[in-house]
Amino acid sequence: MxxxxxxxxxxxxxxxxxxxxxxxxxxxxxxxxxxxxxxxxxRALVKELKKIIRQNKKNKLNQYTSGQGIPALREAIAKKLKEENKVKVNADEVLVTSGSQQALFAGFLATLDPGEEVILSNPGYLGYIPAIELVSGVPSYVPLKEEDDFALNPDLIKKAVTKKSRVILLNSPSNPTGTVLKKNILEEIADIAVDKDLYIFSDEAYEKLVYDGSKHVSPASLNGMKDYVLTFQTFSKSYALCGFRLGYAAGPKKIIDAMQTSTHYMSLCAPHVSQLLGLKALSLPKxxxxxxxxxxxxxxxxxxxxxxxxxxxxxxxxxxxxxxxxxxxxxxxxxxxxxxxxxxxxxxxxxxxxxxxxxxxxxxxxxxxxxxxxxxxxxxxxxxxxxx
Ligand SMILES: Cc1ncc(COP(=O)(O)O)c(C=O)c1O
Missing domain, CATH: 3.90.1150.10 (Aspartate Aminotransferase, domain 1)
Known part of the structure; x- marks a missing residue:
């Protein structure tokens, strides 16, 4: 056997x-x-963690939270998205997960039927392809070129679209190239998504780490894109909290609800202690x-x-x-x-x-x-x- x-x-x-x-x-x-x-x-988070543990009875730390995440944390995430990313979502359009990797996996589960395609860059973050393939999806690659500073070319995305395409996956700032996609490129990609009726998955794990005055733009903030974009963010990189396994997705409610059904069967909820810590992290001064x-x-x-x-x-x-x-x-x-x-x-x-x-x-x-x-x-x- x-x-x-x-x-x-x-x-x-x-x-x-x-x-x-x-x-x-x-x-x-x-x-x-x-x-x-x-x-x-x-340090402020170490102090908060000690406080959370000291008050563990009141916090019911040893218990599960709601599968979608603690309401106060989802409210704080919705506020953060509105203020920092100009993405307007309600708390019920946010799903808190065990890292953004889990959110991406749940996102593929919620949007792809077997054989359906995700358009993504080559090279790209190594966590994507196994997740797509595990749900029987098919990656469709758009090559990046060094002479374009590894920026995605919207014309190549357009060419990659087939009847089976469901998702365009973006990652800006990017792992592994460090490329930040400019607003005009994102607008062109957004037009393709609307024209071909595709979702955009925007993996913004490194949103806060931009240099030389570059600006991070969330595709969900672009005109008319709210219903097309799922935004993925994480506490891992911005707050150096990788080990606490805390991330989230925000976007159209029907997809968020479907994602919650699958995360329920994966992990029931994100770690309770991490969610309380995340709430504090969002309130830290810049x-x-x-x-x-x-x-x-x-x-x-x-x-x-x-x-x-x-x-x-x-x-x-x-x-x-x-x-x-x-x-x-x-x-x-x-x-x-x-x-x-x-x-x-x-x-x-x-x-x-x-x-x-x-x-x-x-x-x-x-x-x-x-x-x-x-x-x-x-x-x-x-x-x-x-x-x-
Ligand atoms: C581009 C990108 N997305 C998502 C992740 C997953 O991060 P986490 O699950 O810790 O939120 C990583 C981790 O390295 C990454 O580089």
Whole structure:
């Protein structure tokens, strides 16, 4: 008898996880592989967490919450979306989830019948394709080009639309390229969605991490788009709260309700303690996120010019905390480059192929790592490249 289902055996094993494990087991290794803030939890949230636990009886911490999420948190999220993103939703159009990854999964479950298609960029965040395929959906790829700074081309999206298309998936600021989509591009994509009657899934995990005065625009805020867009956001990146597993989706009520039915059977509700903490996070003064954002920007301003100096062409990312570097001058394949760099120079970076076939010839470097470590890693990379 087969031990594991075919569906499960077909899932890719994560190279990032393997690299992160190797990096954590070796003191010598500097990891630029992980997509997780290196900052400690903001102090105000540590204090709040202690208070939440002290008052655990009153808070009924050991109990489930409503499947859609605590009403006060959904109200606060709706307010945040209105004030910060110009997205007008009611609290009953918000679903609180165990991280935005769960929200995306539930979103695909709610919108895709088997064989229906999601149009998405190649390269793109590695969590999308397994989630689409697990619900028997089909990814339809739109290639990104380095010379366009890895921005999505609306003409290529238009060409990718078929009778089976249901969703256009956007991720701005983007993992792995750091690209921020401009308003005019988003408007063109919005027109396609309306014209072809498609949903837009807008993954805004890195919405608060934008640089050089770039603006993050939520597609749901564009004229007439409210009924077409599901917005996905998270507490993981903005507030360095990855481990609390708290995210949410907001959008058309019928989809949110359908998503809640499936999250009910996955996890019943998002962790109670995290929801109470999230409520506090949304009330924090802007300086908490701004301090982290500024530090990411300082690291980016060192890292990206240095990569270019070393001959690895890297467009200046306008958001998130990743640089996507062209390694073709080394004549190595992405995975081979990463394995050699890890073995010889003890620096962990991620092969571009982890993010799709169009990532071959690239590596992703995360600057969610201490500044001095990034400096050291670049010195090691320089010696490594000199030996080629
Ligand atoms: C683009 C993007 N979307 C979604 C997620 C999932 O984040 P979480 O489930 O922690 O909210 C990640 C995590 O790295 C990501 O990079």
């Amino acid at each position: 087969e031990d594991v289902s075919e569906r499960e055996s077909d899932l890719p094993s994560s190279i990032i996880e393997k690299l992160t494990r190797i990096a954590s087991e070796s003191k010598e290794t500097i990891s630029l592989s992980i997509g997780e803030p290196d900052f400690a939890m903001p 300086k908490y996120v701004e301090t982290m954002r500024k530090e990411y920007e300082r690291r980016r301003n060192f890292l990206v010019p240095r990569l270019n100096e070393l001959g690895l062409h890297t467009p200046m990312p306008k958001g998130a905390f990743y640089a996507f570097s062209n390694i073709t001058p080394t004549k190595m394949k992405s995975l081979q480059f990463c394995n050699k760099l890890l073995k010889e120079a003890h620096v962990a970076v991620v092969p571009g192929t982890e993010f799709g076939s169009a990532g071959d010839g690239y590596i992703r470097l995360s600057y969610a790592t201490d500044y001095k470590q990034i400096v050291r890693a670049m010195n090691r990379l320089e010696s490594f490249l000199k030996k080629r």
